[in-house]
Amino acid sequence: MAADLAFVTAPDGRAAIVGADVTAIGPAEAIAARAAELDGAGPVRWAWWAATVDAAPLVAARLPISRCWDIAEAHRLLVGGWDATPQSAWATAHGLDRTRLPVPARGDLFDFSSMEPQDTAVVRSDGYLRPDAGAAQWRPDDTSLVAWGQAALDCAARQSALLAEVSPRSVGAAHSESAAAYLCVELTRDGLPIDRAVATRLIGEWAGPRPDTEAQARETRAQxxxxxxxxxxxxxxxxxxxxxxxxxxxxxxxxxxxxTRKWVLEPFRDTHPLVKALLEWRKAERIATTYGYPWLDAHVGPDDRLRGGWTACDGAAGRMTAQNGLHNLPTGLRPAVAAHPGHLFVRADLGQIEPRVLAAVSGDETFAAATRADDLYAPVASRLGVERSVAKVAVLAAMYGQRSGAAGEALKGLERAYPVAMAYLDRAYAAGLRREPLRTFGGRLIPLDAILADVPVEGTAAYDAARGRFARNAVIQGSAAELFKAWAATVRATTRDLGAQIVLCLHDELLVHVPAEHAHEVRRRLMVALDDSARRWTGSTQVRFVADASVVERWSDAKD
DNA sequence: TTGACCACGTA
DNA sequence: CGTACGTGGTCAAC
Structure with missing residues (x-):
C-alpha cells in the first residue's frame, strides 16, 4: 500500500482525513490536531495531492511528519517535467490520456453546462477528475472533500504500482521526494538565520550607505x-x-x-584601468541591485530569517530550487548567515558526489572501487598513470562533455580503465541525440523532446549535441539530486528530536541549525544518515559516499 | 505590461 | 569542462 491515510484540504480552510477505518472532516487546525494523534499512535504514511497545498496546516502546526506520499512529486517522477496538477497525475495513474484533460468550465454563474448530475462527485463518468477539483475556486461540500481524500489514496496506490514497474528503487525515490517536498514547505516557513548587523555592514561596504531619499540613492549610484x-x-x-x-x-x-561578459573581459583586466574598474563596478552593482537593502528589507523577516519559496524539484533533472537568493547568495555575503544565540550550524557537503554517483548508476565495479578512497581521483590517477589534476579534468570532461581544451589522452585512458561507466555516459548522450527519454537512477523520467532553453537553433548539429550533453548531464545531476534528498530527509527525521532544523539545501550541501549543546551529536548523526541513505539508495555498499561536516557559527567559517 | 536578451551569482 | 536554476537590468513590442 502506498499510503495509509489521506490528508486533503479545501480552499475554504477545511481539511479531511480519509482512510480505511478513519474519516474526519472539519476546520484545518482541528483536523491537523487529529492527524497529530494518529501519527503519534503508530507509523502512518500520509497521502496528499501536493505538500504546498494539503500539508500546509500540518506544517503550520509544526507536525514532525516523516512518511508521506506526495502525488505531485510521484507524478513528476513518472512523467518528468514540472506540471503536476491532480488532474494530470490522476489521468496518468489511471492510464488516461493526460493531453486530453477535460477543460474547466468558464467561471460563469449562468453556465449550467458545468453542473453534472452528481455534483458532489470528484471523478467524472468518463474517468477523469473534475477539472475544478483542487482549484482555488472549488467549494466542495463535506461529501466531496471526503471523496477527494479517497481519490488521493486511490491515486497514490496506482502511482506506487506504476513506479514499482519502473523499478523497486522508484518507490523509494517517491518516498524521499515526498519527504523533500514536505521539507520544502518547512524551509519556506522557517527561513535561513541571518546576522542582520553583519549583512547590513557587508552591503554597506559594497553598495554604500543606506539611502534616505531617492536623491541620495542617485548620488551613491553616480559615485x-x-x-x-x-x-x-x-x-x-x-x-x-x-x-x-x-x-x-x-x-x-x-x-x-x-x-562584455565577465569571462571575456577578464583577460583584459590589466590592459587598461577601465576594464578593472568596470569589473569591480559589476560586482558592487550586483550586490546593490540584487542583494542590497531592498532585498534585505523584503526577504529577511523581523525574526532575522531570510525566506524564499522552495520547490523539491526543477523541471529538468530534479534538483531543488529556492528563491530570493537562497541558492545563489554571493560568497562575500555568507558571513551574514549566522546561527542565532544558543545555536550552531552543522554544515556538511557531499564530496565528489557526481563521479561517485556515476559509479553507482553505471554499476562499474572498477570505478566503484575508486570511490572507496577518500579522494576518488587518486586511484583514478594512478590507474591511468597521470597526475591527479589530469585525472580530475578527464573525469569531469567525460561526465559533462568537454568541447574545448585537451583532456584527449586521459579520456582514452578512462575508456580503457572504466569501460562500463564510460559506456553508460555514451548511451545517455546517444539517447539524447535520438530524443529518447531517459530515467535517472531513482526512475525520474527525463523527456528529451522538449525545447531546451538557451541553445543553438533547432535542427542543427549544434542543437543535437546540446541535447546529448543535456542528457548525459541530467542522468548524473538528477541521480545526485535524488541521493541528496534521501540524505536530507533522513537527516531531518533522525535529528529533529535534538531540536535540529534544516535551514538550507544547496545541491550537495546541507546547513542544519541546532541547539549548541547538540551540535556534535547532530554532526555524528548526519554522517550516519549518509551511510544509511546511500546504502538504501544504491542497494549495496560498493559505492562509498563521503561528506565533509563541521560545526560552525557562520556558514562562511572554515571547516573543522 | 510583457518577453527577449544580457549579465552573473550559486551548485 | 558541462548542465541547471533565480534575479535584475535595458530595450522593443504591445
Whole structure:
C-alpha cells in the first residue's frame, strides 16, 4: 500500500482525513490536531495531492511528519517535467490520456453546462477528475472533500504500482521526494538565520550607505559609476547598465570585444584601468541591485530569517530550487548567515558526489572501487598513470562533455580503465541525440523532446549535441539530486528530536541549525544518515559516499 | 505590461 | 569542462 491515510484540504480552510477505518472532516487546525494523534499512535504514511497545498496546516502546526506520499512529486517522477496538477497525475495513474484533460468550465454563474448530475462527485463518468477539483475556486461540500481524500489514496496506490514497474528503487525515490517536498514547505516557513548587523555592514561596504531619499540613492549610484567613467574622459555619459554602450566605451580605449561578459573581459583586466574598474563596478552593482537593502528589507523577516519559496524539484533533472537568493547568495555575503544565540550550524557537503554517483548508476565495479578512497581521483590517477589534476579534468570532461581544451589522452585512458561507466555516459548522450527519454537512477523520467532553453537553433548539429550533453548531464545531476534528498530527509527525521532544523539545501550541501549543546551529536548523526541513505539508495555498499561536516557559527567559517 | 536578451551569482 | 536554476537590468513590442 502506498499510503495509509489521506490528508486533503479545501480552499475554504477545511481539511479531511480519509482512510480505511478513519474519516474526519472539519476546520484545518482541528483536523491537523487529529492527524497529530494518529501519527503519534503508530507509523502512518500520509497521502496528499501536493505538500504546498494539503500539508500546509500540518506544517503550520509544526507536525514532525516523516512518511508521506506526495502525488505531485510521484507524478513528476513518472512523467518528468514540472506540471503536476491532480488532474494530470490522476489521468496518468489511471492510464488516461493526460493531453486530453477535460477543460474547466468558464467561471460563469449562468453556465449550467458545468453542473453534472452528481455534483458532489470528484471523478467524472468518463474517468477523469473534475477539472475544478483542487482549484482555488472549488467549494466542495463535506461529501466531496471526503471523496477527494479517497481519490488521493486511490491515486497514490496506482502511482506506487506504476513506479514499482519502473523499478523497486522508484518507490523509494517517491518516498524521499515526498519527504523533500514536505521539507520544502518547512524551509519556506522557517527561513535561513541571518546576522542582520553583519549583512547590513557587508552591503554597506559594497553598495554604500543606506539611502534616505531617492536623491541620495542617485548620488551613491553616480559615485559608483564615476569610479569607472573617470578612466574614459569624454565618455562620462555612458550608461554602464547598457551592454551596448559599455561595448562602445571599451572600444574607445582600444578594448574590442564581441560582448562584455565577465569571462571575456577578464583577460583584459590589466590592459587598461577601465576594464578593472568596470569589473569591480559589476560586482558592487550586483550586490546593490540584487542583494542590497531592498532585498534585505523584503526577504529577511523581523525574526532575522531570510525566506524564499522552495520547490523539491526543477523541471529538468530534479534538483531543488529556492528563491530570493537562497541558492545563489554571493560568497562575500555568507558571513551574514549566522546561527542565532544558543545555536550552531552543522554544515556538511557531499564530496565528489557526481563521479561517485556515476559509479553507482553505471554499476562499474572498477570505478566503484575508486570511490572507496577518500579522494576518488587518486586511484583514478594512478590507474591511468597521470597526475591527479589530469585525472580530475578527464573525469569531469567525460561526465559533462568537454568541447574545448585537451583532456584527449586521459579520456582514452578512462575508456580503457572504466569501460562500463564510460559506456553508460555514451548511451545517455546517444539517447539524447535520438530524443529518447531517459530515467535517472531513482526512475525520474527525463523527456528529451522538449525545447531546451538557451541553445543553438533547432535542427542543427549544434542543437543535437546540446541535447546529448543535456542528457548525459541530467542522468548524473538528477541521480545526485535524488541521493541528496534521501540524505536530507533522513537527516531531518533522525535529528529533529535534538531540536535540529534544516535551514538550507544547496545541491550537495546541507546547513542544519541546532541547539549548541547538540551540535556534535547532530554532526555524528548526519554522517550516519549518509551511510544509511546511500546504502538504501544504491542497494549495496560498493559505492562509498563521503561528506565533509563541521560545526560552525557562520556558514562562511572554515571547516573543522 | 510583457518577453527577449544580457549579465552573473550559486551548485 | 558541462548542465541547471533565480534575479535584475535595458530595450522593443504591445
Amino acid at each position: 559608483r559609476d564615476a569610479l569607472v567613467l573617470r578612466h574614459a574622459p569624454g565618455h562620462e555619459h555612458t550608461d554602464l547598465r547598457n551592454p551596448l554602450q559599455v561595448k562602445d566605451l571599451l572600444a574607445s580605449v582600444g578594448v574590442v570585444v564581441p560582448n
